[in-house]
Amino acid sequence: MRLPTDAMNIIELNNLAYSWPGSSQACLEIEQFLLKRGEKLFISGASGSGKSTLLGLLAGILTPSAGSLSILQTPFGDLTSSARDKFRADHIGYIFQQFNLIPYLSVIENVLLPCHFSKQRHAQIKPDPYTQASNLLQQLRLPKSCLEQPVTQLSIGQQQRVAAARALIGNPELVIADEPTSALDSQSRNAFIQLLMEQCERTGASLLFVSHDEQLQSHFDRHLALSTLNNVVQNPDEYL
Amino acid sequence: MNIYKLSYKSVINRRTTAMLTVFTVAISVLLLLAVERVRVQAKASFANTISNTDLIVGARSGQINLLLYSVFRIGNPTNNIDWKSYQQVLKDPSVRWSIPISLGDSHRGFRVIGTNQDFFRYYQYGRKQPLTFNSGKPFAGLYETVIGAQVAKELGYQLGSEIIIAHGISDKKFNRHKNSPFIVTGILAPTGTPVDKSVHLSLSAIEAIHAGGVHSANADQKALQKQLQPKQITAFMLGLKSRVQSFSLQRKINTYRAEPLSAIMPGIALHELWGIMSIAEQALQGVSIFVLVAAMLAMLGNLLSSLQERRREMAILRAMGARPRHVFTLLISEASLLTSLGIILGVSLLYLLIGAMAPILSAQYGLNFQLSALSHTEWLLIALVQISGVCIGFIPAINAYRNSLVDGMTIRI
Amino acid sequence: MKKFMTLLCGFLLCLPLYAQETELSWEDLIPISEKSIIDAWFAKQNSLDADQFSEQEPPPQGAVRTDLNGQVIKIAGFVIPLEGDEEQITELLLVPYFGACFHVPPPPQNQIVYVKFADGVALKELWDVIYVVGTLTAETTSHEVAQVGYSMQGIRTEEYSE
Numbered sequence: 081m082r083l084p085t086d087a088m089n090i091i092e093l094n095n096l097a098y099s100w101p102g103s104s105q106a107c108l109e110i111e112q113f114l115l116k117r118g119e120k121l122f123i124s125g126a127s128g129s130g131k132s133t134l135l136g137l138l139a140g141i142l143t144p145s146a147g148s149l150s151i152l153q154t155p156f157g158d159l160t161s162s163a164r165d166k167f168r169a170d171h172i173g174y175i176f177q178q179f180n181l182i183p184y185l186s187v188i189e190n191v192l193l194p195c196h197f198s199k200q201r202h203a204q205i206k207p208d209p210y211t212q213a214s215n216l217l218q219q220l221r222l223p224k225s226c227l228e229q230p231v232t233q234l235s236i237g238q239q240q241r242v243a244a245a246r247a248l249i250g251n252p253e254l255v256i257a258d259e260p261t262s263a264l265d266s267q268s269r270n271a272f273i274q275l276l277m278e279q280c281e282r283t284g285a286s287l288l289f290v291s292h293d294e295q296l297q298s299h300f301d302r303h304l305a306l307s308t309l310n311n312v313v314q315n316p317d318e319y320l
Numbered sequence: 321m322n323i324y325k326l327s328y329k330s331v332i333n334r335r336t337t338a339m340l341t342v343f344t345v346a347i348s349v350l351l352l353l354a355v356e357r358v359r360v361q362a363k364a365s366f367a368n369t370i371s372n373t374d375l376i377v378g379a380r381s382g383q384i385n386l387l388l389y390s391v392f393r394i395g396n397p398t399n400n401i402d403w404k405s406y407q408q409v410l411k412d413p414s415v416r417w418s419i420p421i422s423l424g425d426s427h428r429g430f431r432v433i434g435t436n437q438d439f440f441r442y443y444q445y446g447r448k449q450p451l452t453f454n455s456g457k458p459f460a461g462l463y464e465t466v467i468g469a470q471v472a473k474e475l476g477y478q479l480g481s482e483i484i485i486a487h488g489i490s491d492k493k494f495n496r497h498k499n500s501p502f503i504v505t506g507i508l509a510p511t512g513t514p515v516d517k518s519v520h521l522s523l524s525a526i527e528a529i530h531a532g533g534v535h536s537a538n539a540d541q542k543a544l545q546k547q548l549q550p551k552q553i554t555a556f557m558l559g560l561k562s563r564v565q566s567f568s569l570q571r572k573i574n575t576y577r578a579e580p581l582s583a584i585m586p587g588i589a590l591h592e593l594w595g596i597m598s599i600a601e602q603a604l605q606g607v608s609i610f611v612l613v614a615a616m617l618a619m620l621g622n623l624l625s626s627l628q629e630r631r632r633e634m635a636i637l638r639a640m641g642a643r644p645r646h647v648f649t650l651l652i653s654e655a656s657l658l659t660s661l662g663i664i665l666g667v668s669l670l671y672l673l674i675g676a677m678a679p680i681l682s683a684q685y686g687l688n689f690q691l692s693a694l695s696h697t698e699w700l701l702i703a704l705v706q707i708s709g710v711c712i713g714f715i716p717a718i719n720a721y722r723n724s725l726v727d728g729m730t731i732r733i
Numbered sequence: 734m735k736k737f738m739t740l741l742c743g744f745l746l747c748l749p750l751y752a753q754e755t756e757l758s759w760e761d762l763i764p765i766s767e768k769s770i771i772d773a774w775f776a777k778q779n780s781l782d783a784d785q786f787s788e789q790e791p792p793p794q795g796a797v798r799t800d801l802n803g804q805v806i807k808i809a810g811f812v813i814p815l816e817g818d819e820e821q822i823t824e825l826l827l828v829p830y831f832g833a834c835f836h837v838p839p840p841p842q843n844q845i846v847y848v849k850f851a852d853g854v855a856l857k858e859l860w861d862v863i864y865v866v867g868t869l870t871a872e873t874t875s876h877e878v879a880q881v882g883y884s885m886q887g888i889r890t891e892e893y894s895e
Contacts, residue, residue: 132730141638141728162643169641174729176639179632184333185326196322197641246640363819371816447823448816563815563826563847564882567839587814587825591859 089153090254090286091115091138096147098133106145108133109311113304117253120277120287122297125306131290134306135258138288139172140164152253169198173247173285177259180243181231188213190231191245194252201250216245220275237268244276251283259291273299323646327653334626338658341619345662345705348615350669352608352701353694357670358687359601360695363594365687366392369513370586372444374566377401377409377573378555380580384596387589390421390555393431393514397423400552405579409558412572414565417442419557422526422550427485430471432519434526434553440466442559445513455479456506459522462548465502466520469510470682477504485521485529512688524548558583612705616712619658623651623716631727634720639729648721655713659706667694667702754866756807759829762843762883764798795842797871797883806885807866808846809893812857821853827865827885842882850887857890864891 093113099106108130115121125131136142137149140156141164149156152171156164168174173194181190191213195202205212214227220241226234234242240260247255257276261269273289277299280287289300297303331338370391378386379399388394400422410418419442422434433439440458444450456479459466465485467477477483482501502521510516527548560566566585573583634647671691678689694702760768770792810827817823827846830837848865857863867887 136728136730139639139729162645165638165641165643168639172641174639176636176729180636182633182636184329189329193637194640197646360819367817367819447818562882563824564842564845564884566826567828567845568842571839585813585815587816588859591814595859 088117089114090117090119090151091288092148092150094148096137096149097145098137098142099145106312108137110134110147110309111311113309115254115286115288117286118281118284120280120299120301121289122300122303123288123290123306123309124292124294124297124303125290126292129306130310130312131258131306134310135256135290138256139174140168166198169194170200171253173249173252173255175240175243175247175255175257175260178236178239178263180246181234181239183230183232185231187217187227187229187231187234187242190242191217191249193246195250198250201252204250213245213249216249216279217242219279220245221271236263237272240264240272241275244272244279248279248283248285251285253285255280255285255287257287257289260289261296262291262293269296270299323649324653327650327657330650331654331657337622337626341615341622341658342662342665344615344618345659345709346665346669348608348612349663349666349702349705350673351611352605352705353667353670353698354673355601355604355608356695356698356701357674357689359597359604360697361689362597362687365512366590366593368446370444371446372448372559373557373586374560374563375558375570375573375583376555376586376589377406377558377581377583380582383582383584383589384593386555386582386584387586387593389423390557391514391586393423393518397554400554401556401581402579403549403551403553405576405581406553406556408576408578409556409573412569414560414562414569415558416561417559419443420523420550420553421555421557422523422552423554425485425526425529427471427483427519428475430468430475430517430519431514432485432521432526434521434523434550436523439520443515443557445511445515449511451511451515452509454507454509456504459505459520459525462522462525462528463502464505464522465525466506466508467504468508468516468518468520470516471519472504472507477507479504479507483519485519523550523553526550612708615662616708619655619709620712620715622658623655623713624719627651627716627720627723630720631723634724635727635729638724638727642724644721644724647724648717651717651720652710652713655716656706656710659709662709663702663705754805754807757801759808759810759844762798762801762846763794764796764843767792767794767796767843795882797843799871801869801883802871804869805866805888806869807864807891809862809864810846812859812861812863814857814859817853817856820856822850822856823853824849825857831860845882847882847884848887849884854887854890862893864893865889866891 091114093110096108096110096113097106098108123131123134133142137144138151140151140159140161143161144157151167154167156167159167181187182193185193188210192209195205195209202209214224217227218224222238222241222245226238226242231239231242240263243260247257255276260276261272264272273296276287276289279285289296290306376386376390378390378397379401381398385395385398389397406418406420409415417438419435419439421439423431425432425434437458440451442450453466454469454472456466465483467483471477475483481504483504484501502525508515525548527550558569560569570583570585573581637647637650638644674689674691678691681687681689763771771794774792808827810829811831812822813826813828814822815824815826825848827848828840829844830840846865846869848867865885865887866889867885870884870886872882872884
């Protein structure tokens with residue numbers, strides 16, 4: 081059954097299936113998945129539940145074996161991989177679990193990284209990149225002294241916040257966060273999520289937050305379990 | 321900021337290993353350019369030393385040996401030739417002029433040449449340039465000498481300076497003839513040839529040195545003249561009335577029965593010298609190419625080994641929207657940058673080396689090196705190195721490209 | 734039609750300029766009189782038995798053909814560099830055969846050409862074989878016992894191929 085198309089959908093997945101090259105068995109099968117504009121969604125999933133595959137598909141790195149995927153009303157099936165890379169640069173901000181930052185660039189340079197892969201995001205920055213970046217970092221409660229430090233000297237919490245700033249700079253429509261708090265202690269965890277949500281609210285971005293820690297779901301508008309979403313039966317051993 | 325700035329920052333970040341790579345490239349560039357420069361400037365030095373001379377004649381010996389000691393003052397003659405043989409050759413109707421020379425003495429490290437006034441009249445170098453005097457004139461009296469420009473400069477001599485001539489090449493106190501001071505009557509203009517480093521005396525003066533050098537004003541002039549008549553010379557140069565006569569006179573001299581002589585045509589001997597040099601040149605060029613290969617492999621090893629630890633970095637860039645070709649470009653430009661830095665360092669080292677070594681090479685070997693700009697061939701060699709660097713960069717670049725396609729944003733540890 | 738005829742005339746007039754360059758062989762440099770004497774001498778040598786080889790020297794050689802004076806000729810030979818620097822040759826001798834070994838006599842004086850290039854040509858290796866094109870001068874000077882021989886104002890060199 082197909083829901084009526086909603087112009088406000090940021091992500092639309094229909095009958096999506098993916099199998100690794102060389103494997104006949106699909107590892108991911110999703111009948112339908114929607115994400116609205118401005119929505120903050122929590123997806124819980126343990127490692128091995130198809131999380132990386134889903135994120136790879138959403139980011140445009142992987143190509144679905146079957147079904148359709150649209151982001152911002154743009155069907156990914158029509159785009160070449162190069163075009164998808166560009167799309168990702170223009171519209172998606174990404175946060176990793178850890179080691180988000182490039183060690184030989186400064187904090188500001190890390191934050192501004194998406195802007196030189198995307199003219200669109202670059203154009204969104206006012207008045208100038210440096211000011212915009214420092215404002216964003218300030219809003220994420222990073223002290224000014226951090227700006228001058230080499231990234232390797234920042235704490236994990238600070239690094240994650242810089243990563244968040246990088247994901248948000250230039251106002252992309254979608255922010256994907258892949259276990260961004262798993263490396264943080266519980267205090268920093270909540271603070272981080274709080275800040276991230278604030279900023280997404282401010283820019284109107286949708287947030288897709290993936291984590292195995294179900295306790296965090298209270299912060300979010302909606303919660304989905306990947307094991308429910310994914311029709312492929314998971315091997316219990318893979319949960320370990 | 322663009323990919324090139326990224327690659328620059330990346331290289332700077334891995335400073336230590338990057339510097340090692342840059343050094344190995346620099347050394348290979350230095351070697352390639354130095355060999356090329358020595359090759360060309362040695363050839364030029366030799367080519368410009370003697371001109372417009374049809375034959376050089378000396379005691380029977382190899383062509384190149386005769387050329388080297390008579391013109392370049394490198395090495396020593398095997399034997400002297402009899403004055404009578406010289407006079408006999410001069411009788412040949414094809415001879416227009418001759419310059420006799422006598423070698424074997426030295427003054428404070430500079431070679432002494434016994435000759436006559438014909439040397440200053442007929443000797444030419446470069447493109448038929450005759451010798452000119454910066455000051456003074458040719459020697460006339462017995463104890464007069466004309467010195468080359470470099471002798472004057474290094475030893476601080478001027479017109480009227482008194483100098484002492486030693487017997488033999490090695491100039492030590494015990495064989496300096498204290499009682500034979502010579503007066504400088506002329507200083508030659510610089511020629512860029514071994515003439516600059518020579519001290520010129522008359523043939524009689526050479527005889528005087530070897531006769532003991534006692535110079536008494538009261539001595540019977542006629543007896544003195546007889547005593548100082550040269551009996552032997554080392555070699556002589558000939559100019560003929562027509563250059564096509566060189567072959568037949570050369571054959572006559574080589575088959576002269578009274579004494580074993582060798583006559584060479586300087587052009588032929590010089591080219592044979594270059595033929596020998598070219599073997600050495602090619603060997604050195606071969607070595608340089610191998611050094612370049614070694615440097616490229618070192619750079620390749622450096623880049624490839626860094627790739628493993630940089631997979632995370634590539635994943636981040638991919639997440640930011642970098643296409644795989646961006647990753648490719650990043651690595652190619654790193655390889656290019658390292659190579660370029662190596663080239664710049666290598667060229668700088670080359671000029672430093674030339675600056676430092678030029679005076680020594682000039683004094684010892686008669687080779688003139690100038691701090692001239694890079695030649696066409698040298699630019700080609702530099703281009704070769706740069707292109708090699710870029711090509712080598714393809715290997716890690718393709719690796720990284722493929723990795724980034726496979727890895728995507730997830731890293732396999 | 735008129736235009737075509739003008740072009741044709743111009744072309745035909747230019748032809749002699751190209752035709753002027755005569756290719757000569759080394760034998761052509763020997764005057765006929767001298768050649769016939771040498772040929773006769775050789776014939777005599779060949780007719781003798783082995784133990785009767787004439788002790789006589791071969792007849793004198795070296796006369797030049799003054800009729801060639803001023804002609805533009807092309808001739809192939811071996812290069813003996815005389816003057817120049819590390820990149821160019823300005824003067825060379827062109828000889829008909831390779832090597833300067835002792836068991837052949839040196840070339841006679843009408844078998845050597847002294848070539849001068851005012852602007853120099855690219856450096857040639859010793860004993861390279863090339864074509865030389867230039868204006869030949871064949872002079873004898875009366876006050877010398879030995880004749881002066883052939884010299885040439887070189888115009889260009891060409892690669893030699895069989």
